[in-house]
Amino acid sequence: MKLKKKVLTSTLAAGLVISSISGLPLSSKGVFDKLGVSVAHADGLPASANYLKARIKKVHDEMSPSNKAIVQAARDQIKAKIGSADPAELALITPVWDSIVSKMGTKASDYPAITKENVLNLFLHLAMNYDDQLSFWEDARNDESIRAVLDDLLKLGGINNGLAGVDLGHVVSLAIGLEAAGKGALNGDYSDSDASGKIARVKTAIKNYLNNNEDDVLAKALRNAGVTATALEAVLNNFENHAAFDKLKFAEIAIAYTYLNVLKAENPTTEGPGTGTGTGTGTGTGSTGGGTTMPPVDKPATVEEAEKAIADAKEKLEDATEAEKAKLIAEAVKTAQEAIDKLATVDFSKSVKVEGDVAKLEIDAAALKKQLEDIAAQVKKLNDQLKELDSSVRPLVVELKLDLGKNEAATTEIPLLKELLDAAKDNGVDAVVVKVNGVELAISPELFAADTTLTIGKVDKSSVNVATYGSFASDVYSFEFTSGGQAVTNFSTPVEVRIPVTAKNVDTELLTIAKIVDGKLQYVGGMYNAGTGSINGLRSSFSTYTVVENKVSFNDVASVKDWAGRQIDVVAAKGIVEGRADQEFVPNEKVTRAEFTKMIVKALGIEDVNASESFTDVDNLDWHKAAVATAVKYGIVNGRTDDKFEPNATITRAEMATIASRALTIAKDYAAVSDVDAALKAFIDAAAINESLKSGVALAAKEGIVIGEAGGQFNPNSDSTRAQAAVVIYRLLNK
8 A cells, every 4th residue: 555655646746747737737835725734744644636636626616517528528538548559649759758768878678667658658647637536647546557657767767766765745845836836927817818828828937847946856856757848748739739639738728727717716806916806706806916916805703703613623523534634623723813813903093192293092001901801811712622622733823903093194102001011911912013004013012111102103205215226115114112211223022013015016025124224225024914915024123114126136046047046036135145246146156154044034034233142253243243143042043162153164954954943943933843753754865964953854844944855865964055045045934
């Protein structure tokens, strides 16, 4: 049975490749997430067919009866040809066959199962792979010749133990990579307009991924075996133009068009960045750029509804599959969190008094303290019920949101009284959130030890020559804290700022919060939240801020463009990475410990200029001083010795993975991996990882922050490049 599972996942991978070339990525991170399953690793997942079946069924259910008939006819045409190959049919696969033969060279005898008949049989099974029951893939799994040819192809491609060296984690990585490439080409626009053009762009993007990606184990193995995207496309064109398969092209087009409709339904647009029209049902079309679309705004659940959702989930768990259990738990947690978010939002719009050009909030501290106690009681009740459902569920996040609504005043003053902050802390509040005119600040209740006043002002944009740096994507705001009668500009605990994006048709991944200093912009990061239409980022100091779409270009990234180009663009746009010279990123140069430390600190938005360190090789005037001190303060990076940081030393892949994992656990509250060996089993050189770094690499691998290289190797002791570091930071940002 173990061999069967290995064969199935490998066959599914081949099917994903071929289906993607025809314009149909059949798997998406979003679908896995909706099933409540982490897609970054294979541990504990049931057979991958279950997930792909769920995705394919969704497309199947959306398809019209006439298009289903076309697909069925195409499948029947191909199935009838299986086992009756003749020279004319063998010629169909000549593009791939010639490429494979070239790769085998004089060692063809080492791969006895790679015959033209077997390769044709493989293509006949998978060329028209759409089937809501996966019967073609099931047939392929049980076909000895297909298992044999796949085994030899993988060995030819560099996976020494063939099918035994491929597991679900590799299939999932390929699926996510193909989906990301396809969706990136669509740029968030899943409308019906120019559908044929969209499909063509998806094909091109996926071809580029398959032909050039160096990090994807399966894509690289197939490419190394001669099964390149270019050769695959040529074979499919032969199939489509062959009289025996006259319905194939129509079937592929029918599926691709339907898939666009599924994506459109999954990514409806509401008011916010982008364009489009709603249908009145929350399934309109539109784009926010960067592959991000605005979800519908649902009515938050009440505590009573959350309790019912938890109870219903508990009742269904006993007979549920592992995937169904994960989905039930995830939905119950989501409903409970929505209920607490709603309960902890206090409408203060009628408590704001405008005097001249200043709006002031008046707070009844005693009443609010009582409300906090009530919220805490409800939170405890839901947390207890969730723990009964699943002991590993994290406690619900409690944000006390003081919603001041909208006002036209230039400045708004909000009192953060010490007794209120103390009450929030005593009642388990994670953050006190102030919201006015759509802008939000999330503040730790432990940040201030005295009565504090927050002042939020709207600033004239004309004071900044933004054209030099990018284009405005929001209004400009000033933020000031006064505590105990003294201005506070630096914080021991970062404050999260959430600024609403007002610009239309922007690339949301290239949005960054920018600090305005002397009329110039300093990019300080932040991530776009499609649910709220804002960009959120942590800040350890306050001044005047705006949001900018920042397009950065380097003239030396062509060699890594296909697997790291977008990632470099995004992290550079946010000011996290910089070139070593004007327009030169030097992607293949080794990244230093100081460089990667600064990247991590800036990505998390936690740089503390007041943090201290005691390394003899880090001076106060060094460009990396604050980043190193901050990283040490949070325990994210350690020195090489007690008194040496070695800022200019290179950093290995295992060290980079471990630092990224510490960022996940310390800054993002991820739990360490319980079974390190299981998480590392995909790497054939796991034993070469230093024992002190294994747990860190395991978490990074589990969460998809790092993946293996050719032949299932991790190469833990190889030095990391600047391009690889940018990819790791990009993945970390998206956690």
